[in-house]
Amino acid sequence: MTQVTRMRRPLVAALAGSAAIALALTGCTNSGSTGGPEEVTFSYLWSGAEADAIEQIIADYNASQSDVVVTGISSPDFQKQLTSMSSSNGSFDISDHFGNGVGSWAAKGILAPLDDYLAADGVDTSDFIPAALDQMTYDGKIYSLPIAVHSFQLLYNKTLLEEAGVAVPTTMNELAAAIATLTKQDADGTITQLGLGDPSPSTTLTTLGYNFGGDWDAGGEPSPTEPGNIAALQWYVDNIVDLVGPENLATFNSGNGEYMSAQDPFYVGRFAMVIDGEWRAANIPATAPDLDWGVTAIPYASTDLEDVTQLTASTLFIPANARHKEAAAKFLAYLVSDEGMTAFTKALGNLPSRTSLLDTDAFADIDQFDVWMDALKSPNVFALSSAPYSAEYSADLGTAFGDVILGSTTPQEAMQTVLDNSSNYATE
Amino acid sequence: MRMTTIRRRRALTGLAFAAPFLMGFAIFIAYPIGASAFYSFTDFNLFQSPDWVGLQNYERLAQDSSFWKALANTFVLTATGVPLSIGIGIAGAHLLNLPVRGQPLFRALVYLPTIVPVVVGGYLWRWMLNSQYGFINYFLGLLGITGPGWLVQPEWTKPAIVLMTLWTVGGTMIIYLAALKDVPGELYEAAEIDGAGPFSRFLHITWPTISPVTLFQVIVNVIAWLQIFTQPYLLAQTRLNNASSGPGESMLTYAMYLFQNAFSFLKMGYASAMAWILFLLTLAVTLVILIGSRRWVHDGAR
Incomplete structure (x- = not known):
């Protein structure tokens, strides 16, 4: 045996080892088809x-x-x-x-x-x-x-509305008045109860946009500055944000319990009303069986905008x-x-x-489920467009809605910023 | 002739043994780095073949307000986080170096947060920092201070991130503790005999002696802060898979925006361009620190 052949053995072994590892990492599988199902x-x-x-x-x-x-x-x-x-x-x-x-x-x-x-x-x-x-x-x-x-409808806590002597609102003006009555603050401004809470600002505000005759994708393009969208945001600012002050609102919302848990702010009476989807009807009996609640169409801003909902x-x-x-x-x-x-x-x-x-x-056995079902029969059912830009548009709208709720910008400015950004969105 | 053959065989054997690493390095590190450089000049969405767009991604970044916001947020965090980490690290190491009973226990306690998984820590801090029910504001209230809305007011989210990150400063402290142990005791004795006070001893003995460790810490911390992702991501997280950036994008760091572009918006080319800008930026900052360090790092060995 020469020195060369003795040297070759570790070389071969090392190469073989590397190859084995590489094969194991690739691990290809191939499922053949058989005659069965x-x-x-x-x-x-x-x-x-x-x-x-x-x-x-x-x-x-x-x-x-x-x-x-x-x-x-x-x-x-x-x-x-x-x-x-x-x-x-x-x-x-x-x-x-x-x-x-x-x-x-x-x-x-x-x-x-x-x-x-x-x-x-x-x-x-x-x-x-x-x-x-x-x-x-x-x-x-x-x-x-x-x-x-x-679909999205207005849920309300019957007990809180009755205590405050508030009738179930049918117009946006009635809703604004109800929010003012149902919102309670301590002497130092701390909110203890909010008239209309929002479990997800993006969902609530895009839905309200449709309720005010807006459109988020007019002509198949992002259209955040449509007048109806701005009107909805302005209504939200005037009747919720400015009512309590943006900082009070932010502090109050940061103390909300987990969504749809027993500590959900609507279930524990921190929110008197919320705009939310039909899954609540199945969740409430299981999670908050003692809650006395009702659900109705989202109030309308004008008579041609009755029964508007987002799908x-x-x-x-x-x-x-x-x-x-x-x-x-x-x-x-x-x-x-x-x-x-x-x-x-x-x-x-x-x-x-x-x-x-x-x-x-x-x-029929899901209590009040029919309200959300009937909402789908309305001619005023709207949905966000599903375009290649949707993810970016949602993220930008979310940020802009956040800025508006924080009071750091006006609805018009916030939506203009989103519109300006939209030129940079993915096209495919 | 025979010797060169043996030498060549020996080299080949060495390479063969190193092959698992070399292959791994080539496939999992070198290739992705090269590929990301290429992708940064393309429009690439992960599923379709990339389209060459030249410098378009870089030009768009220059006009992207969220990009500049993310860059500014990251710089603010780095500029506050690094000095605080170093300062608290050195001060804490001095305390841990005092000859008191139970010192090993204190050292362990200080290091403990470092081994808590960062996601677990993140969720804890979300509640600790809650403006209504959080412990932080509760204790501030006991001192007669009305606590801020840590995670809901844009001006307070960065202090919240710094606070959460400094919770794990124990790691830096322990490294400094080891450095302090290496400072020769006779230097302190001599200085004391010459009448030097504690501050003077720190300035003229401790600081120069541990300066190589400080250089290392500064570089490691700067890189970590420039890449900070997990802490702001956890504190800003909302429901589902939404890309969230905290109130007024105040928690949007560079790495978070890169992640959003890559995995929420599937703009891989855009994200690759961001990755390369961050890489070059980190390289430049590190070089500036290294060049500047000649003025203040005392290297006795050289």
Whole structure:
């Protein structure tokens, strides 16, 4: 044995070791197809009790037919959902998201267009609420379906209104007067009760924009400075922010308990009224059973703006890199069928997105749920556009709303800043 | 001839053994750095192939008010956070160096916050700093001071971030403590005999002797503060996956805005341009500190 061959052995061993590590890191998998039912992976963002409800629906579907077997995975991580769609071989075949994100993802080619599948599986798209289906459509094609929708109405604490002798408001002027009566402060300015609270400034203020005849995406572009939007913000400043002072308001809101928990400010009487979605109807009996509450249409600013509400949607989509698109589409068709959608929305306490389901009595046992359901029949249902710029626009609006509520800028200035920024938004 | 072959084999063997690291370095560090430089000149959304746009990202950054706001916020935090970390670190190290009973316990207690996961600490501080129910304002109230709205008033959010970050200053203190232990005791004795007071001893003996450690601490702290992300991200966080920046964007730091552009808005090219600006900025600041340090760092060994 020469010195050279003895040297070669560690060289080979080291190379082999490196190669083994590299192979282990790459870890490629390949699932071959067999003759049995096609496997579909449903990765969803829901968790906890909602995930349990979805698993039940999956089990029912699997038992009802033999072509497709669906496996559910609760994965409430947005970043993970997104990154797994960037590879050529997707890790799931169907998943859920939000209505105003459709355009951004469709423009990037992440979502599979559904029109052909829906036609093949006999899904009647004309039955979906128009504002919801608009959000699902990008460049003339449908890229998602609304599995559930949400509308916003005015909830009020009956006990607090009766104590103060306040009637349920129907106009914006009545609402302003009610807020003034129902807001209570200590001698030093500390707020102990706020007439109208807002669980999410962005949702409350975009909704109010529609109530004042505004539009956030006029002509398919960000339009924050529309007169109705400014009027809504000004109404909010005049009747809530200036009533108590921005610093008092900020301090009061920082002490609010967790949203929808037993300490939720509406449940404990810190907020006399809130503008919020239908999921409250299912949540209140479970979380705040002693609360005596009511719900009504958001008061109108003028008679042509009665029954105005904002619609938001929870969506289902098939990623472009899904391996079993056809089978996933069959499951999707089931989820939006009478049976699937009713079971799903009922379990989550959400609204069905199909007009033919708005008169069903399946939701009769959820107290006051019909108020949110009926709101969807109004011709004045509006939704934010789902454009590639939506995420940036929402973030900028959120910041601007915050500035207005802090009293650091005027509604007009704040919305002009957003408009100026919008030239820098993503276009695809 | 034979010797060169052996030498070459030896070099190859060495490289082969180093290959796991070299491959990892090339794949996970060198390539991403190079790629981000390329992406910074493109419009890239993670899913579609990048489009070359030249200097457009850099030009847009120059006109982006949130970018300048984030840069200004980060500079304010760095300019207050670094001197406070160093000052409290040195002062605290002196206290921990006093010959009192139970000193090991005090040292452990001071270091303890450093090992608390920063996310856990962040959620604790959100409630500690709550303007209505928080402990901080409760104790201020006992002193007759009306506490501010730490996380809701734009002018108070930066003090809140500094406060939360300084909670973990124990790490700096412990390093300074080790440096203090290395100061030769005979120097103090000699100075004392010559009539030097405590301040004079600190200024002429302690400070010069620990100055190499201070240089290290300044650089490490400046880099950490320029990249600060987790603390403001946790304090500004709202519901869901929304990009939030605190009241009036007052908690929007450079790293947070970079993150928002990359992962909330999927503008990877824009975010890459930001990353390179931060890198060059950090490099420049570090070089200025290193050059300036020749005036005040006492390096006995040289």
